[in-house]
Amino acid sequence: MSTTDPHDSLEEDLFAPSGPMPDTPTEGFVLCEFDGVTIAVPQSDLVTIEHGNELSAPLPGEPVIGWFNSPQGPWPVHALDQRLRALTEQPATGAYLVFVRSQPWPSGLLCERVRIVRASSELTIQPLPAVLRDPASPIGGIARLDKRTVAWILDEGRLAAHLAAVTSNDEWNNERWHE
Amino acid sequence: MSNGLRAWLLDWPAHPLALAQCEVIEAIEDPEVHRVPTGTGWFGAVLFWRDQLLPLALSHEQALDGMTIVVVAYQKEPRAPLEYAAIGVQGAPRQFDVPLDADCEPPADCPLAHEHLRAFFRYQDRTVAVPELQRWFAPAAVNA
Numbered sequence: 340m341s342t343t344d345p346h347d348s349l350e351e352d353l354f355a356p357s358g359p360m361p362d363t364p365t366e367g368f369v370l371c372e373f374d375g376v377t378i379a380v381p382q383s384d385l386v387t388i389e390h391g392n393e394l395s396a397p398l399p400g401e402p403v404i405g406w407f408n409s410p411q412g413p414w415p416v417h418a419l420d421q422r423l424r425a426l427t428e429q430p431a432t433g434a435y436l437v438f439v440r441s442q443p444w445p446s447g448l449l450c451e452r453v454r455i456v457r458a459s460s461e462l463t464i465q466p467l468p469a470v471l472r473d474p475a476s477p478i479g480g481i482a483r484l485d486k487r488t489v490a491w492i493l494d495e496g497r498l499a500a501h502l503a504a505v506t507s508n509d510e511w512n513n514e515r516w517h518e
Numbered sequence: 519m520s521n522g523l524r525a526w527l528l529d530w531p532a533h534p535l536a537l538a539q540c541e542v543i544e545a546i547e548d549p550e551v552h553r554v555p556t557g558t559g560w561f562g563a564v565l566f567w568r569d570q571l572l573p574l575a576l577s578h579e580q581a582l583d584g585m586t587i588v589v590v591a592y593q594k595e596p597r598a599p600l601e602y603a604a605i606g607v608q609g610a611p612r613q614f615d616v617p618l619d620a621d622c623e624p625p626a627d628c629p630l631a632h633e634h635l636r637a638f639f640r641y642q643d644r645t646v647a648v649p650e651l652q653r654w655f656a657p658a659a660v661n662a
Contacts, residue, residue, distance in 0.1 A: 376555055378555075421555060422555050422556065422578070423555045423556055465571045467554070467564070467571075468564065468571060468572065468573035468603075468655075469573075469656075469657040470561055470573045470603075470655050470656060470657050471554055471557060471561050471564065471573050472657065473556060473558065475556075476556035477556070478554065478555065478556055481552070481564065481571065483566070486550070487550070489552050491554070491555060
């Protein structure tokens with residue numbers, strides 16, 4: 340088990356880049372905290388991290404909590420709850436936007452805290468027990484951050500796919516946005 | 519009247535469970551439990567136990583307060599290594615004498631699939647389920 344505590348070294352070397360990051364895949368993770376849960380997104384998915392206090396409001400029916408005005412145009416921003424379900428309104432606590440690669444434009448996730456783990460070896464990742472593995476879930480594993488905190492590991496591309504799935508299904512469109 | 523067989527009685531929220539003495543390993547007082555954000559049904563959490571990550575049968579609707587986490591063991595087949603899992607129950611497990619000739623039909627509201635169960639019997643005016651652990655904790659694809 341790794342003895343490196345990612346809490347110790349990550350606070351100060353975080354961001355914020357002023358624009359999109361270089362297109363260089365890295366082996367680390369971005370730890371995204373929101374609603375009491377932490378997910379670990381592969382750094383190779385990352386486009387940029389931005390401050391989340393200047394979002395444009397969505398139009399009625401748009402499955403986003405807001406739009407980030409990037410130099411390349413508006414990018415969608417989403418928020419998730421602790422069960423990774425999409426929120427329909429912007430929560431009060433999000434401060435950072437993590438944008439991951441997706442088509443046709445990057446997708447953003449509103450987070451309360453963001454930390455960088457520069458090497459995957461800093462995390463001891465265990466796969467979920469077989470009975471808990473669900474092909475529909477973006478979560479593939481778990482890593483202990485400290486005695487009471489874990490990060491749920493997402494494989495490459497899974498956050499963007501999950502955001503697309505939970506904001507485009509019928510339940511979202513019919514039951515949440517049209518209430 | 520008992521058949522001389524001792525077993526563990528666990529107050530599982532849906533209804534009591536009976537497990538063989540060899541199947542119950544430990545009741546954890548201060549468990550390190552983490553709810554899986556996308557967990558569904560009864561498998562909504564994991565337990566760190568002795569440096570192992572175990573599936574925990576605890577639904578998202580169940581509060582952890584007042585729950586006892588019980589580590590159980592089973593084998594996928596005879597002479598296979600022990601596999602471990604955990605179940606969230608109310609109160610501490612207790613031993614009891616399995617009653618004789620008390621088999622009964624499964625209750626209509628039983629949340630477990632029939633293939634996950636060995637038997638049911640009546641005990642102290644309650645229906646007790648005997649789970650088949652290696653099937654309950656097997657991946658869904660195996661059970662299908």
